[in-house]
Amino acid sequence: MNLTSSIPENLATVRTRITDCEIKYARQPGSVRLIAVSKTHPPGAIVAVHAAGQLHFGENYLQEALDKMQQLAALPLHWHYIGPIQSNKTRELARHFDWVHTVDREKVAQRLNEQRPAERGQLNILLQVNISQENSKAGVSLQELPDLAAVVAKLPRLKLCGLMAIPAPEDDFSRQRAAFHSLVVARQHLQTLGYHHCRELSMGMSHDFAAAIAEQATMVRIGTDIFGNRAKA
Numbered sequence: 001m002n003l004t005s006s007i008p009e010n011l012a013t014v015r016t017r018i019t020d021c022e023i024k025y026a027r028q029p030g031s032v033r034l035i036a037v038s039k040t041h042p043p044g045a046i047v048a049v050h051a052a053g054q055l056h057f058g059e060n061y062l063q064e065a066l067d068k069m070q071q072l073a074a075l076p077l078h079w080h081y082i083g084p085i086q087s088n089k090t091r092e093l094a095r096h097f098d099w100v101h102t103v104d105r106e107k108v109a110q111r112l113n114e115q116r117p118a119e120r121g122q123l124n125i126l127l128q129v130n131i132s133q134e135n136s137k138a139g140v141s142l143q144e145l146p147d148l149a150a151v152v153a154k155l156p157r158l159k160l161c162g163l164m165a166i167p168a169p170e171d172d173f174s175r176q177r178a179a180f181h182s183l184v185v186a187r188q189h190l191q192t193l194g195y196h197h198c199r200e201l202s203m204g205m206s207h208d209f210a211a212a213i214a215e216q217a218t219m220v221r222i223g224t225d226i227f228g229n230r231a232k233a
C-alpha cells in the first residue's frame with residue numbers, strides 16, 4: 001500500500017470516486033477540488049502524484065512542509081496548510097503557503113495579515129469551525145464564527161474564502177452527513193450576513209469524503225487513500 005508505484009492508481013481511483021459522488025449527489029461536474037494530503041510522505045511521493053496531474057497538496061507540519069517546498073520548488077504546486085497553527089509560526093505560513101485552512105482565532109489572522117509579503121498577493125483563508133464541540137478544542141465555535149469572519153474580512157492581505165471542519169470520526173453515513181451539514185448552515189449564515197466570497201467548504205477525508213460531497217464540500221482533503229497508510233508517530 002505504501003509503494004510509490006501504486007500511487008497513480010490510487011489517485012485515479014480517488015478521482016473516479018469523487019466524480020461518481022458529484023454525479024450521484026447532483027453536484028456540478030468538477031466542483032469538488034481534491035487536496036492531496038502528503039504529510040509524512042516523502043517528496044518522491046508528491047512527484048509521483050504531481051506527474052499524474054495533481055497540483056494541490058495539503059501539509060500539517062510546518063518544518064516538514066518547508067523542506068518539501070524547497071526540494072520541489074521547480075514544480076508549480078499549490079500548498080494548503082491544514083494543521084494546527086501556533087502563533088509563533090505564522091510568518092512562515094504567510095510567506096510560503098497559498099491557502100491556510102485552519103484559522104480559528106483573531107490573533108492568528110492579524111499576524112498572517114501583517115506577515116503576508118506584498119508580492120505574494122492575498123493569502124486564501126478558510127476558518128476552521130468546531131462542529132463537534134466535545135471532541136476537539138480546535139476551531140472557532142459556531143457562536144463566535146461571525147465575529148471572526150468580520151475580523152478576517154477586513155484584513156487587506158487575507159481573502160476570506162470559506163470554512164473548514166474536521167468532525168469527530170463517525171462510521172455511519174447519515175451521521176457523517178449531519179455533521180457536515182452544520183458547516184453548510186454556517187456558510188449560509190455568513191452569506192446572509194454579506195460574506196459572499198465565503199464559498200469554499202473544506203471537509204471530508206479518506207473515510208468520509210462521500211458524505212462531505214453529498215453535503216456540498218468544495219474541497220476534500222485526502223491522504224491515506226492516495227499515499228497509503230502513514231507510519232505511526
Ligand SMILES: *Cc1c(COP(=O)(O)O)cnc(C)c1O
Nearest residue numbers: 037082205206221222223224225
Ligand atoms: C491527515 C489529514 C487529512 C487526511 O486524512 P486521511 O484520513 O489520511 O485522508 C485531512 N485533513 C486533515 C486536517 C488532516 O490532518
